[in-house]
Amino acid sequence: xxxxxxxxxQGYTAVFDSFTISDPNLKAEIETFINDFNAVGENSSDxxxxxxxxxxxxxxxxxxxxxxxxxxxxAVATQESTSQQEKPANSLPTVSEFLEQYRExxxxxxxxxxxxxxxxAYENIFAVADRTTSLIEMNIILEEEQxxxxxxxxxxxxxxxxxxxxxxxxxxxxxxxxEKMIKTISESTCQEELSYKTEVDVSINQQRTYSLITTIIxxxxxxxxxxxxxxxxxxxxxxxxxxxxxxxxxxxxxxVKKTYEFIKEKYGWDFDYLVNDEWMKVWLLGPVTVDVNARxxxxxxxxxxEAMRELLFDEILSDRTxxxxxxxxxxxxVFFDLDQTARQALAIHEKVAxxxxxxxxxxxxxxxLQGAAAANDIKLPETDNKKFSIS
Amino acid sequence: MNEIxxxxxxxxxxxxxxxxxxxxxxxxxxxxxxxxxxxGCSSYEDIQSKMKSQGYYESPGQALxxxxxxxxxxxxxxxxxxELEELYLARYNEVKADGSKMHVTGxxxxxxxILSKYSTLMDALxxxxxxxxxxxxxxxxxxxxxxxxxxxxxxxxxxxxxxxTSFEEISATSYxxxxxxxxxxxxxMFISEVxxxxxxxxxxxxxxxxFEEELKLMWPKLKDKRVEVQAIGKLEDAKTxxxxxxxxxxxxxxxxxxxxxxxxxxx
Numbered sequence: 001x002x003x004x005x006x007x008x009x010q011g012y013t014a015v016f017d018s019f020t021i022s023d024p025n026l027k028a029e030i031e032t033f034i035n036d037f038n039a040v041g042e043n044s045s046d047x048x049x050x051x052x053x054x055x056x057x058x059x060x061x062x063x064x065x066x067x068x069x070x071x072x073x074x075a076v077a078t079q080e081s082t083s084q085q086e087k088p089a090n091s092l093p094t095v096s097e098f099l100e101q102y103r104e105x106x107x108x109x110x111x112x113x114x115x116x117x118x119x120x121a122y123e124n125i126f127a128v129a130d131r132t133t134s135l136i137e138m139n140i141i142l143e144e145e146q147x148x149x150x151x152x153x154x155x156x157x158x159x160x161x162x163x164x165x166x167x168x169x170x171x172x173x174x175x176x177x178x179e180k181m182i183k184t185i186s187e188s189t190c191q192e193e194l195s196y197k198t199e200v201d202v203s204i205n206q207q208r209t210y211s212l213i214t215t216i217i218x219x220x221x222x223x224x225x226x227x228x229x230x231x232x233x234x235x236x237x238x239x240x241x242x243x244x245x246x247x248x249x250x251x252x253x254x255x256v257k258k259t260y261e262f263i264k265e266k267y268g269w270d271f272d273y274l275v276n277d278e279w280m281k282v283w284l285l286g287p288v289t290v291d292v293n294a295r296x297x298x299x300x301x302x303x304x305x306e307a308m309r310e311l312l313f314d315e316i317l318s319d320r321t322x323x324x325x326x327x328x329x330x331x332x333x334v335f336f337d338l339d340q341t342a343r344q345a346l347a348i349h350e351k352v353a354x355x356x357x358x359x360x361x362x363x364x365x366x367x368x369l370q371g372a373a374a375a376n377d378i379k380l381p382e383t384d385n386k387k388f389s390i391s
Numbered sequence: 392m393n394e395i396x397x398x399x400x401x402x403x404x405x406x407x408x409x410x411x412x413x414x415x416x417x418x419x420x421x422x423x424x425x426x427x428x429x430x431g432c433s434s435y436e437d438i439q440s441k442m443k444s445q446g447y448y449e450s451p452g453q454a455l456x457x458x459x460x461x462x463x464x465x466x467x468x469x470x471x472x473x474e475l476e477e478l479y480l481a482r483y484n485e486v487k488a489d490g491s492k493m494h495v496t497g498x499x500x501x502x503x504x505i506l507s508k509y510s511t512l513m514d515a516l517x518x519x520x521x522x523x524x525x526x527x528x529x530x531x532x533x534x535x536x537x538x539x540x541x542x543x544x545x546x547x548x549x550x551x552x553x554x555x556t557s558f559e560e561i562s563a564t565s566y567x568x569x570x571x572x573x574x575x576x577x578x579x580m581f582i583s584e585v586x587x588x589x590x591x592x593x594x595x596x597x598x599x600x601x602f603e604e605e606l607k608l609m610w611p612k613l614k615d616k617r618v619e620v621q622a623i624g625k626l627e628d629a630k631t632x633x634x635x636x637x638x639x640x641x642x643x644x645x646x647x648x649x650x651x652x653x654x655x656x657x658x
Contacts, residue, residue, distance in 0.1 A: 012494040067452040136397040143404040168640035175644070191455075192414040192462040199466030203566070210513075211572035214520055221528040228530070237624040239617050243610055248532065250609065251602045255530040262527040266577045278647055282638055290637065301634040302650055322605070323612040326620055333627045335634040338656045345654035349637050352652045356639060 005041045005050045012063060013037065016070060025101060030066055033059065095138045096129040102151075109155070112372075114162055114365040117154035121147070146189065153194075156185050159372050166293050166362030170279040173212035177205040218263055219274045219283035225256045226308045229316060230334050236326065249322060256316045271312060275305055284308065286337075290346075292366060296353040298346070301335035308334075395432060402426035414462055417454035421447070453490045457483060463502075471566040475505045508554055509566075515550040516567050518543065519558075519585060531594035531602075538593050545589055558585070631658050 013034050040057055044050035054060050106122035109115045125147050128138055142148050164178040180201050188194040229252045236245040263269055274280045285299035310332045315325045338345050357363040402422050409419035425447055432438045442448060464479035482498045522540040529536035551558050561567050562582050571578060613620065633656040639649040 067449065070452065134394075134397075136394050136401065139401050140397060140404065143401060143408075169642070169644040169646070170640065170648075172644075189408055190412055190415060192458045193412045195459065196414055196462040196466045196469075199463065200469050203466075203470040206513075207566075207569040210517060210570035214517075214524075214570075214572040217521065217524055221524055225528050234624070237620055239621070242614070242617075243606065246610060246613065247602060247606050248530070250605050251530050251532055251599075254602065255528065259528040262524075266573060266580070282648055285638075287638060295640045297638045299636055299638045299650070301632070301636060301653075303634075321612075322609045323616075326613060327616065327623060329623050329626050333631045335632045336658070338633050338635055338654060341654070341656045345635060345656075348654060349652060352637055 001041050009041050112368050114361050115158040117158045121150040121154040153185050162362050166360050168295050173209045216283050219280050223284045225259045229256050253316050290349050291353045307332040398429050415458040417457040421450050421454040456493050512561050515547040518547040531598050633658050
């Protein structure tokens with residue numbers, strides 16, 4: 001197909017994305033239209049030929065009608081479709097028959113398992129049939145109680161609330177991000193309001209997330225430099241090129257001092273601040289995500305916090321000379337990461353994590369949530385956590 | 392109550408909704424007009440006929456589109472995205488003047504391109520900050536981290552010019568600045584220090600010389616102490632382990648992390 005034709009077709013059909021269309025019959029009509037539209041495009045030699053065939057094929061008028069239907073209230077749309085089919089006035093659908101068009105979508109939601117709010121939203125729609133037999137009264141109830149709008153919002157809340165419930169509550173950037181989105185969705189009454197507020201929220205949330213990352217690299221950086229200092233001491237003891245290794249102990253001690261001063265100057269934090277902050281403390285221990293939501297992570301032994309404290313205050317920042325340091329036994333020693341059995345340990349940890357997470361809805365329906373999140377352009381936390389590391 | 396009146400009541404609900412948010416002025420106008428039209432009708436057929444002849448089959452769709460563009464334009468303005476705001480405004484004016492332009496493509500690709508540019512600029516500023524921190528935690532003899540972080544600062548600094556702006560302009564723009572978690576005065580120090588670091592490629596002699604001098608003092612005191620040094624090592628090795636834990640998040644933000652499932656390996 002000619003590129004200009006393709007782009008023109010895309011321009012026309014993209015307008016349907018502006019509407020929330022729940023009616024499966026209308027969706028089917030639109031799909032048929034798009035297929036016929038593409039067929040005309042395929043059979044046109046160039047854009048001029050296409051623009052001549054478009055009205056001649058009847059598709060232009062069909063397009064106007066579909067756009068009008070997509071934006072009309074349900075009962076008027078029903079009137080239009082029935083009059084196009086040349087049915088007599090007394091063959092209008094009943095309220096119950098009309099609302100049955102949402103049954104297919106409801107069944108899809110029910111099958112997902114975690115979409116309980118959306119299920120309820122659809123059930124509230126079906127319940128309107130018990131409240132009135134008049135199509136116009138049905139329209140009024142649907143609009144007054146925002147029952148059709150709630151199909152959109154309750155579905156989004158099913159996704160966001162599920163993610164929030166599975167989020168580490170100490171990860172304040174993620175928690176506040178999802179809490180804000182839930183508030184925005186709950187309070188929005190129309191698509192423009194949701195769009196505007198969501199766009200603003202996304203921007204603020206991104207700022208918060210990046211700002212958080214620029215702070216959590218600090219404990220990681222300090223831990224890295226202290227552990228490197230410890231490593232330099234161990235290498236010196238091997239007595240392989242000892243002068244060279246001693247130079248590394250000396251220079252790395254100075255590096256840790258410089259890093260610690262940098263942290264205190266730029267952030268006003270000291271070691272105790274980092275250790276006493278529950279969220280920051282874990283970042284001193286080189287955490288690595290085990291489950292997909294970083295609710296459970298692997299870390300070095302927490303004994304390392306006392307080892308780092310001793311190295312920092314009793315050696316690095318002290319007035320002691322290097323020879324005194326290297327000839328004195330540490331009370332608290334560093335515990336290292338696994339090596340030979342790392343893979344087996346990971347397998348054990350993944351199994352334990354799975355067991356710990358088994359009652360959390362997010363993990364029960366993770367794959368379905370991934371699909372739903374992608375369809376709604378929602379970024380799941382695990383894609384953000386890739387930035388949470390420094391090496 | 393007759394069905395025409397209830398149809399009028401229905402459109403009043405839409406009008407009330409759009410009046411309340413103030414974010415859908417075009418739909419508000421259209422539904423007010425449709426309500427007026429319905430008030431003059433006697434049947435649904437009459438409604439449909441008049442809506443079709445007076446263009447009210449197309450206008451709700453166009454109104455929805457214009458309101459959607461305005462929502463995006465206002466969000467761009469709130470976020471400080473001037474270029475994006477201008478794009479949405481131009482698009483709005485184009486479609487308002489000629490409704491058929493709704494179907495003309497190209498605008499959404501331009502919007503994506505602008506957002507991609509913002510993202511690239513943000514990433515460049517962020518990477519400069521990460522490498523600035525890396526530099527401040529790097530041993531001068533560790534050329535990978537020390538020299539490497541300086542090279543990266545230069546590399547990401549160059550990105551701004553390729554996108555028609557500068558480090559000074561972007562770092563001073565509120566939207567980008569808010570991504571760096573420093574107090575204002577410390578943020579200004581970071582900006583100032585980066586400008587100095589752009590000229591630096593490796594450690595200065597003054598950074599390394601003190602280490603070499605200390606080595607000259609310390610080595611004579613240690614060179615005959617191999618046995619003692621290694622004995623200390625053996626005592627510490629006897630205490631050390633290879634040991635990891637699982638860290639499990641608490642159930643609420645008042646709780647503490649739980650360290651569980653300890654796995655160990657012989658050291």
